[in-house]
Every structure is written in structure tokens, then in C-alpha cells.
Amino acid sequence: MTRRAGRLALLLIASYLCLAQVSSDFIAPAVKRVGMRLACLCGACKNSVGDCPMIGCHYSAPARARIGQMLDKGMSDDAIVAVFVKEQGLKALVVPPAEGFNLLAWWMPVAAVLIGLLAIYKWISHMRKPAPVPEMDPSVLDKYRDSIDQNLSKLE
Amino acid sequence: MENLGALSLILAFCLSIYAVFGSVVGKWKRRPFLVKSAERAVYAQWGLQTFAAAFLVYALLTCDFRLAYVAAHVNIAMPTLYKFTAWWGGQEGSLLLWSWILACYSAIVVWQNRSKFREMMPWVTATLMITQAFFLLLITYPMSPFEVLAVGKEIRAVPDGNGLNPLLQYWSMAIHPPTLYLGYVGFIVPFAFAMGSLITRQPGDSWIHTTRRWTLVTWLFQSMGILIGAGWAYAVLGWGGYWGWDPVENASLLPWITATAFLHSVMMQEKKGMMKVWNMVLVSATFFLCIFGTFLTRSGVVSSVHAFAQSPIGPYFAVFLSIHIAATAWLILDRLGYLKSEAHLESVLSRESSFLFNNLILLASCFSILWGTMFPVISEAVTGEKISVDAPFFNRVNIPIALFLLLLTGVGPLIAWRRSSFESLKKAFLWPTAGGIVLAGVLFGLGIRHPYALMSFGLCFFVLITVAIEFLKGARAIAAKTGQNLLRAMVELTHRNTRRYGGYIVHVAIVMMFIGFTGAAFNKERTLQVAMGDRFELGRYQLKVTEIKEGQNDNYSWGHAVVEIYQGGRHIDTLTPEQRLYSAGQGQQSSVVSIRRRLHEDLYLNFAGMQDGKAIIQAYIFPLVGWIWLGFGALVFGTLVCLVPSKVKYEFAKTRVMGVAQGVAKPKAVQGD
Known part of the structure; x- marks a missing residue:
């Protein structure tokens, strides 16, 4: 009886594992890895080929199929990306390449922070300098003194 | 009948032009009746625009398919709610909404200040009405929502319309665009007062006191608009992305960032009389970025998921923006003498400095987003080749900036105004820093290896401890004095200075959102x-x-x-x-x-x-994504707390050295505050 129950349990586990295998992942991990470096150029999203969620996307779906084929042929990730860049130009990449004019895309935010820091340094240096203090006319001072004396005499 | 809407917009356009000239000429030639009649023109053009808006809504609800706009955005089977929301579902209708909200704001401003700021108000009215005339021009001529379908000279209706884009048939789309527009448009009011103050050479900060609440309300609407939009994207687009760094999303974030910087730096002006020029620049930049965002959404300059179809209105915006930026720059430069700081910085280790860094980081973030958004256009213009700047770029550049900003959110409250000593800072930073490091260490021990996630969680805890300390310190003092329990004392503390403690609640809200954002790493x-x-x-x-x-x-x-x-x-x-x-x-x-x-x-x-x-x-x-929406609730609550008048009125005395008597030793530094 115990043996039968054990076999039944084993059968159930085996069937569960088989059933679990029936479903198939839509995007293979390797395709996704390469696709994450390529921009989806469908015009309706700002995702990459690897994570474009539109199942029937007219750009990403065929692009993923091609990546799969190229991976099957043994091409490296870089070689696959290069094929897409050759066909589509630099816009095929999800981020601008860090070379030539496009280096500016990466360096300008850093430059902005540095310029800002310099501006803060200048501002602090300027603001910490005491302002030129005007000499006060003695007659004005006497006027205030008289006023204070008058007020104090009222208090007394 | 079908022309009544268009006619009322033409009349509103004429009245807004009249209001500009009436205000300026009335003030210039000292004719108070002209100024008064210009203000009445503001009310009248609001009435006309309200009529036009009501006319369009009626046409949408009754499926009047003689109007091209109705035929393009409504169909008979659509639920009534979405027929109404079709008002802002297309280019022309949304521009009418923009213009109508501006008309509402202008009427409120004129009514609220009917017996105040008489020197400044004509210029405020003129500034508001110039923008109003611009938007009325757009919806009167190139983008009229009242264009009729006709064959020859005969007006014809189609049997059914195209219906609203299905993605927009969602309940939050009934709230997201109007809320965002309430934010966008509202930033015009502080800008108009700033211009009024500059033109009339106001010596004080009256424009800031007047517009403080406006700015906060507008900022709240903008925040709500952005977050409701994020919630919509999360629930509707089918892949859970609440933020995709799309140009139109970025366009809504840019003025929000500069407005946040303004809300912080304005405290320097109120309390210390410092950064007056900077505040003028920030408030102007916020307004320009609002217009720029609207331009970006509608001109087709950059490719976007959201952008309305390409339209001929891009050049109109370019001209409007160029003239405004040039005029504002000239005005600020010309009035520099009136914008001098009243106090000096006493120490680098001070709350003032932390505000400077806060502004620097916010502006750096603003610039990097603007730069990333526009770079494809710039790159194509220079190299002739199109490139893509997608989410990974923005994440790589902005995550470090955001983490530094989070750090400053915690650091700011720990540093005193005027000056702090190293000793006091050591004491103040000890527990928050230890707490942050310990949490990051525990998470590392639990197997989290994502460096940004560890930093973010650590910093979140750091900020939470600093805010908790601020509340506890104040509440304990009140509890000791009044015998109230700690919770009641915290409410009392918040009521005594709603702006400060409401602000801290907003900081907690930001922390909650960061927890949600960080969850994306997993x-x-x-x-x-x-x-x-x-x-x-x-x-x-x-x-x-x-x-x-x-x-x-x-x-x-x-x-x-x-x-x-x-x-x-x-x-x-x-x-x-x-x-x-x-x-x-x-x-x-x-x-x-x-x-x-x-x-x-x-x-x-x-x-x-x-x-x-x-x-x-x-x-x-x-x-952890739910923390973003919780943070949204906390942000709204915190901002509403800021808007409640404080129980105790704080006066921030500003002392200045007017001069020294002869024979008296000169001070080493000028004292502020």
C-alpha cells in the first residue's frame, strides 16, 4: 500500500513536471541578452528589442527571430549588434555609442555638474566677502542718539 | 449654430489682445479706467472661452459628427465619460483645455488682486494675456476644434466617428491630462508676478509672498499629473512600465524639477534675502519649460509615443518662446540692481549651502534629461545620422544624480541656518548615518548585491531617520511643555509650522517613491x-x-x-x-x-x-512598486499640510549693516538674519 502510494506520488510529480514543460518561454534568454542592446524602432515604444512587450511588434518580433537565427549560427553578441548597426545605422543601438560627437551625450551632464560646482564656488566666495560698508555721517548718528535719549527719558 | 464656438474664440482672442494693450497703455498713460476695462476684458474672455468649451463638450456628448474633431475622437457606442474626456483626447481639444484653464487662472488672479498690488497688476494682467492671446491664436486659426466637415459649401455629418484611442479609455485618463495642465498652466502665474515685479522695479519680495501658494498648488497639480500618468501607464500599457523616459514624459518632468528647485531656493530669499536673481531665473525657466513641453508634445520635433500628430504649430511656439526668453533675459539683466542680495553667507557649513547643492543637483538632473531628450535632434543636425537615446541612457545618467539628491534630502534638515559646527554636525549625522549603513549591511548580508539598490535603501533609511529625529525633537519639547502625548504633540508641532513639517512629509513621500523605484532592480x-x-x-x-x-x-x-x-x-x-x-x-x-x-x-x-x-x-x-502609489498619497497629504496656514506666524528678521560710526571698528563680516 505504501509502495503504491509512493509510486502514485512519483507519477503525480512526474506529470506535474511534464505539464510545466508544455509552456514555452516566448523570448529565449540569449535573444533577450542581445536584444537589450538594440533599440526597438517600431515608433510606438521606447523599449529595446529585448524587452519590447508588444507580442506582434513589427520591428522587435522579426528582429528577435533574426537574433535567434544568428545565435544558432554561432555569431557573437557583438557581431549580431554590428549587423543591425550596419543595416539601420547608429539608431539601432539603444544608447548612443561613446565615440565621436556622441561622446557629448555622456559627458555634457557631467560637465553641467562641474560648471554648477564652479558657479557655486564662485558664488560662495563672492557672498562671503563683506560688502563695502559706507561711512556714516556723524550728524545722522547724532540724530539717532538724540532719538534714543528722548525715548529713554520718556521711560524714566 | 455650429460656428458659435469658433466665433466665441475669435472674440476671446480680440479681448485678450485688448486686455494686453489696455493694461499697458492704461498704466503707461496713467488711465485707471483703461486698466479696469482690461481687467474686465479678462473676465469677458474667460466667459467666452467657457462658452466655447461647453459648446465643444456638448457636441462631443451628443455626437455632433458635423464637427471634424468630434468625428475624429468620439463614436456613438463610447461611454459618456469617455465622450467627455475626448475633449482633451486630440490636439485641438487639448489646446482648448490649456487655453480655458489659463483663462480660469487669469480671472482668479485678477479677481483676487482687484484691490491689491495696483502698481504691479497691469503688468501681471498683460503677461497673462499675452500667453492667453497666443493660445487663442492657435485654436482660432491653425488648430480650431470647431472645424466642420463639408462637401462643397454644404456641411455634412458622418454616420459615426472614429472613437477615442482605446488606451485613453481608462478612468485615470479622465484625471491625468487636466491635472497635468493645471500644473503646466499654473506656473504662468508666478512668472507673471515675477515679470510685474521686475518691470515696476519692486524693491521687496511681494511677488514671492503673493505667489507662494500659487506655486505650491501648481506644483501639487503637476506632481499629481505626472504620478497619475505613471499609474495609467502601469495599469494600461501591459508591461508595467510606469516611466519610460519618453520625450513627452520628460517634458512634464522638466518644469516640475525647476519648480521644485524654486520651492527650495525661495526660502533663501524669504529668510535671508538671498538668491533673488536665481529665483527669477528659476521661475522663468519653469514657465519656459512648460511652453517648451507643450511645443515638444505637439510639434513632432522629437519622436514620441505620446506625441499628437505632427502639426504646423511648431514654428508658432518657437517664435513665442524666443521672444519671451529674450525679453525676460533683458529684463532680468536690466534690473540686476534691484535684485541684489541683502545678506551674506556666513558659513559654507550652513542650510544655505545645502540649498545651493540641492539646486545644483536638481538643475543637473533637469539638464541631463533635457539634453538626452534633445540629443537625437542635435546629433542628427551635426552628424546627419539619427541615433536613439532610450531608457538605459537616462537611467545611467540620472540614477547617480537621484541618489545624491536623496542624500541631500536627508542632509538639509540636519544643518542649521547661518552656520553649523563640525561638532554639531557629527552629533546630528551619527544616528542617521549609522542607521543607513547598518541597513545596507543587513541587506548585503541577506544576499542583495545590486550596488544602486543597496545605496538607495541605505539612503532612504538615512532620510527617514533624519525626518523622524526632526519630528521627535520638536514633539518632545512640546509634550514636555504641554503634557500632551507624543502623537498629539507631533500634530501640534506640524500645525505650528505647517510649511516646514509638511515639507518633511513630502520628503518622506519622496523616500517612499524611491523605495518603489528601487524595487525595479529586482x-x-x-x-x-x-x-x-x-x-x-x-x-x-x-x-x-x-x-x-x-x-x-x-x-x-x-x-x-x-x-x-x-x-x-x-x-x-x-x-x-x-x-x-x-x-x-x-x-x-x-x-x-x-x-x-x-x-x-x-x-x-x-x-x-x-x-x-x-x-x-x-x-x-x-x-515594492506599491510604495510609489503610497508615496503619491503622502506627497499630496504633505503638500496640503504645507498649504494650511501655520498656527504661529514666523517673522524672519533680516538685519543689515547700514553703516558704521566713524571711530568705531568695522565688522569683519556682515551679519545676516
């Missing part, structure tokens, strides 16, 4: 083709598609997958993601995702259709 997803009865796993969940149900109503046909959710073999929930096919227009598809929302993670399912007899299910786990 997202899990699977896209599968699943046969009926199949099980698959995602994280610790087992999912089983048991049934596909189908149905139809007047507006769309639908199919939804019934997905049973198990955890450890135990059934815990049933989710029913749905796919719709709308009957109107070109039969557009849309997804209605099904989400099991929990504070620690959301299980998110999208039914993407059927292929080879199997259901395509996109399943995601989004850890």
Missing part, C-alpha cells in the same frame, strides 16, 4: 505560450490558465484568460487579464491587465492574445 518577468490547464512558475507563484472567456458589447469585443494563482500548492487568487478589440476606427486592440497588488510586490498579468491555440501570457513580478 523585477522578474516571463512571456509564455500557455495551453489550457498548463502550469508555469514565476518567482514563488505557480500560475495555471484554466479558461478563456469571450464576450462583446457595443464598444468592443473582449477575451479574458482566467488564471489561477497558487503559492506553495495553495490557491491564493484568481486573475483575469483581458484583451479588447474596439469596434470603432480601425479596430484597435488594448489590454486590461490584472494585478494582485501587495505592498511587498505586485503580481502583474497581461493576456496578449492567442497563438497556435495557446494563450500568450506576460507575467511580471514588480517588487
